Amino acid sequence: MQLMLVAWDLSDSDATPDSLRPYLRDYAVDAFSTMDGMRLKAWFSNAERQMWGAVYLWDGPEYVDGCFRVSRSIELIGYPPTSVYMFDLEATAEGKSVHEALSGLGLALET
Numbered sequence: 001m002q003l004m005l006v007a008w009d010l011s012d013s014d015a016t017p018d019s020l021r022p023y024l025r026d027y028a029v030d031a032f033s034t035m036d037g038m039r040l041k042a043w044f045s046n047a048e049r050q051m052w053g054a055v056y057l058w059d060g061p062e063y064v065d066g067c068f069r070v071s072r073s074i075e076l077i078g079y080p081p082t083s084v085y086m087f088d089l090e091a092t093a094e095g096k097s098v099h100e101a102l103s104g105l106g107l108a109l110e111t
Contacts, residue, residue, distance in 0.1 A: 001039070001089040002061050007053030008073070009082040017045035017052055023076055024108035031070050033103075037063025043106065053081070057089065 010016060024043060032041045040057040052073075058064055064086070074080055099105060 002058045002064070003087045003089050004056040004058060004064060004067075005053065005083070005085045005087070006056070006081045007051060007083045008077055008079075010050040010052055010077065013077045013079065015052070015077045016050070017047045020045075020052060020073075020076060021108035023072065024106070027072065028070075029109065032067070035063070035066050035070065037066065040102070041067075042102070043108070045107075052077070053083075061086070 028043075032038065037059040038056060039059060041054055043052075043054045045052050056064075056067065
């Protein structure tokens with residue numbers, strides 16, 4: 001499995017974490033939930049530092065190109081990611097969380 005980290009410095013964009021949340025709620029969460037070969041995508045933000053991005057967990061590198069066909073982030077932000085890193089997955093662990101599942105969690109989905 002591969003882990004991919006994609007991040008934007010939003011300092012040069014009109015987009016903000018707040019302005020990007022409707023994109024997640026109204027499009028991206030559903031669109032990415034049907035992608036073959038993607039085990040997990042978790043979006044992250046830091047409004048104070050004007051950072052936005054996502055962490056992906058892929059079954060293999062052959063599936064990665066699919067995310068760039070589905071994503072509208074470049075269009076909304078106005079430029080490609082500031083950073084893109086691929087890593088081999090070394091290990092995973094799931095702890096004892098108060099949440100039964102990850103799906104449906106996050107600021108963009110709180111209404």
